[in-house]
Amino acid sequence: MARNTRIVIVGGGYVGMYTALRLQSKLGADEASVTVIDPQSNMTYQPFLPEAAAGSVEPRHVVVPLRKVLRKCHVLTGRVTAINRERREVTVEAAAGHVTQLGYDVLVVSPGSVARTLPIPGLAEHGIAFKTVAEAIYLRNHVLSRMDEASSTIDPALRRKLLTFLVVGGGYAGVEALAELADMSRYAARYYENIDRSDLRWVLVEAAGRIMPEVSAPMGRYTVKQLMDAGIEVFLDTRVKSMEGGHVVLDDGTEFDADTIVWTAGVKPNPMLANTDLPLDDKGRVTCGASLQVEGSPEVFSAGDCASVPDLSKSDPNAKTSPSAQHAVRQAKVLADNVVAHLRGRPVKPYKHSYAGSVASLGLYKGAAEIYGIKLKGVVAWFMHRTYHLSRMPTFNRKFRIVTDWTQALLFRREVVALGQIHEPKAEFSRAIGQEKKP
Ligand SMILES: Cc1cc2nc3c(=O)[nH]c(=O)nc-3n(C[C@H](O)[C@H](O)[C@H](O)COP(=O)(O)OP(=O)(O)OC[C@H]3O[C@@H](n4cnc5c(N)ncnc54)[C@H](O)[C@@H]3O)c2cc1C
Numbered sequence: 111m112a113r114n115t116r117i118v119i120v121g122g123g124y125v126g127m128y129t130a131l132r133l134q135s136k137l138g139a140d141e142a143s144v145t146v147i148d149p150q151s152n153m154t155y156q157p158f159l160p161e162a163a164a165g166s167v168e169p170r171h172v173v174v175p176l177r178k179v180l181r182k183c184h185v186l187t188g189r190v191t192a193i194n195r196e197r198r199e200v201t202v203e204a205a206a207g208h209v210t211q212l213g214y215d216v217l218v219v220s221p222g223s224v225a226r227t228l229p230i231p232g233l234a235e236h237g238i239a240f241k242t243v244a245e246a247i248y249l250r251n252h253v254l255s256r257m258d259e260a261s262s263t264i265d266p267a268l269r270r271k272l273l274t275f276l277v278v279g280g281g282y283a284g285v286e287a288l289a290e291l292a293d294m295s296r297y298a299a300r301y302y303e304n305i306d307r308s309d310l311r312w313v314l315v316e317a318a319g320r321i322m323p324e325v326s327a328p329m330g331r332y333t334v335k336q337l338m339d340a341g342i343e344v345f346l347d348t349r350v351k352s353m354e355g356g357h358v359v360l361d362d363g364t365e366f367d368a369d370t371i372v373w374t375a376g377v378k379p380n381p382m383l384a385n386t387d388l389p390l391d392d393k394g395r396v397t398c399g400a401s402l403q404v405e406g407s408p409e410v411f412s413a414g415d416c417a418s419v420p421d422l423s424k425s426d427p428n429a430k431t432s433p434s435a436q437h438a439v440r441q442a443k444v445l446a447d448n449v450v451a452h453l454r455g456r457p458v459k460p461y462k463h464s465y466a467g468s469v470a471s472l473g474l475y476k477g478a479a480e481i482y483g484i485k486l487k488g489v490v491a492w493f494m495h496r497t498y499h500l501s502r503m504p505t506f507n508r509k510f511r512i513v514t515d516w517t518q519a520l521l522f523r524r525e526v527v528a529l530g531q532i533h534e535p536k537a538e539f540s541r542a543i544g545q546e547k548k549p
Pocket residue numbers: 120121122123124125126147148149150152153154156157158159160188189190191220221222223240241242282283380382413414415416433434435436437438469
């Protein structure tokens with residue numbers, strides 16, 4: 111192997127961070143340099159975002175600082191805007207604003223996915239996705255500040271709109287975000303003298319005939335029932351036609367006003383991939399073999415939400431692995447081992463993993479889980495959700511902080527402080543300056 115082999119990793123999420131962690135432990139410093147490029151300096155543990163939004167865990171604890179854990183790697187804060195595998199270089203727009211080209215000997219392509227949107231009037235203005243810690247923090251403050259506004263208005267129509275919350279998309283991200291935020295808002299209602307729990311209207315709209323495709327149909331039905339028992343309105347086989355001005359129109363004729371619209375209707379591969387000469391499938395995912403090497407380029411690897419990886423656990427030869435943390439983490443392990451094998455001239459191994467199932471939290475002490483076909487419900491599933499994700503949370507430091515958060519929430523109950531000012535940090539100062547300017 112050539113000394114100073116340059117390994118470049120595009121994206122420091124599940125695949126990128128776990129690959130870098132394994133490479134830094136397997137490769138000597140004189141063997142290769144590893145550079146991780148990400149616009150964020152943290153990896154986000156996305157399955158904990160709903161709990162971060164609901165205030166059960168501190169948002170800072172669901173992210174992992176890349177520089178802290180990747181001590182033997184270089185971390186470059188910037189966004190990759192293009193990849194040229196012919197010239198073996200990536201184009202990076204650094205956080206400081208300048209654009210630079212970076213050469214590589216081995217490339218790992220793992221920029222993940224982005225929210226899949228539809229041309230729905232009003233979506234761009236009124237919708238918010240649920241994929242980043244910033245969105246989780248924003249939503250928490252937004253929901254609580256809607257309640258503050260609703261409690262102070264004398265306009266009944268405005269009050270109804272402020273207290274109506276819509277989530278579009280019934281995958282685990284949407285269902286968990288909805289269940290956790292609804293739980294939090296109902297808990298917070300006890301502190302408002304003029305808002306009753308029943309004044310809060312939470313609505314889930316899903317285009318398919320079922321929710322949570324990650325679990326079996328009976329578990330999907332169970333989850334719908336749990337949500338409906340908790341007073342959440344669920345519309346299946348229904349599409350949102352428009353949401354202009356926050357006025358929501360569904361294709362079954364239902365209309366209502368909502369001041370909060372969370373868009374979780376699926377993901378699509380990172381659109382940056384279109385700006386590369388990598389082979390892409392019809393969905394825009396990087397086409398890989400089972401060894402996670404990109405077709406025609408053994409020095410380029412890919413995995414996770416952005417990659418089309420054969421699912422060897424299925425009998426269908428065209429089956430691909432689904433976009434999930436479960437696959438991303440396991441693929442990262444095989445990917446890192448195959449990078450080392452590739453560098454040392456050893457045979458690479460195929461990725462094969464049967465999907466173990468899914469665990470979902472439906473608010474405090476409620477959950478739905480299906481693991482290797484075994485169905486778990488209620489508090490058992492909720493406990494399973496917490497223990498599983500805690501075990502997957504990278505680093506002891508983060509695990510400890512999460513457990514401490516849960517313990518505090520248990521002892522002192524849920525924190526329902528709205529810090530809406532953090533979204534307009536200069537507002538008070540500007541007001542002060544404006545007042546000073548007055549004669
Ligand atoms: C709310 C929520 C809950 C979830 N719950 C579960 C669950 O319970 N179980 C489960 O299996 N899965 C769950 N998932 C899905 C899971 O988180 C993803 O499948 C997983 O994160 C995919 O890993 P990845 O490495 O491909 O992408 P990511 O983890 O998203 O990482 C991609 C990284 O690339 C970076 N990036 C983006 N663009 C660029 C660029 N141009 N240049 C450089 N870097 C870039 C991003 O900043 C990010 O750090 C959940 C997702 C969400 C949003």
